[in-house]
Amino acid sequence: MTRSALSVRISQIVALLASLGIMAQMFLLWKTGEAYCLNEGCKVVEALTRPTPLVFNALGLSFFLSLFLLLILWERLGQKWAYTLLRLMLLSGLAAEGVFISYQLYVAGHLCSYCLTLFAALFVINLLLGRTQFVLGTSVVAAAIIASSMLRFDPGIFLAKKNLDQGTYAIKTCTTPTRDLYLIFSKKCPHCKRVLKVLSGCSQCEFHFNP
DSSP states (O other): OOHHHHHHHHHHHHHHHHHHHHHHHHHHHHHHSOOOOSSTHHHHHHTTOSSOHHHHHHHHHHHHHHHHHHHHHHHHHOOHHHHHHHHHHHHHHHHHHHHHHHHIIIIIOOOOHHHHHHHHHHHHHHHHTOHHHHHHHHHHHHHHHHHHHTSOOOTHHHHHTOOGGGGOOEEEOOSSOOEEEEEEOOTTOHHHHHHHHHHTTOSSEEEEEEO
16 A cells, blocks of 8 residues: 555544544534533533534534545545545635634633544644645644734724714703713603603703613
8 A cells, every 4th residue: 555545544534533523422412412522611612603512513524524525536436526625625624723723712712622633633634635735734724823813802992992972862961061961761761751850950961862
């Protein structure tokens, strides 16, 4: 067996093992409602994803099974299109992993050991397909992480630039107001009407009505 053929066989094994691992994780999620993880990072990351953990794992399973199938088609049938699609899928997968890892590093503040295991499997397959594929894949991951490190993900940045005046619908003022009052009101709110009645005699206030 040549070195190239051996690399493809090892890649097939890695893709298959990753698929089996995801299947086991999906079974645990279905049976117990909780995923297996070596640290608390998995629970933190799960809470920050829109798809459910089961759906997320199903997508990962489809991806690795597709890699396994393409590796089989390329090795046994010599399908060039399978090799081309395989390389594109690997680069796309690494790009996605770069985003996921960046999110865990800079937003969640926790690394998911299960996610890193799948990333390692993908990285190994990419490595086994040759130097060019390895350089391209590594560059994609590095670019995603470096680009993310240059961004700020703190929502307070936007909140700090906002104030109540930006939401003011109308202003009722007097000749020489000494204080500003903001009323967060609703037309159907009986408490708001009572507040307005109490403050109707105030001659030193400027009222800002914020619906």
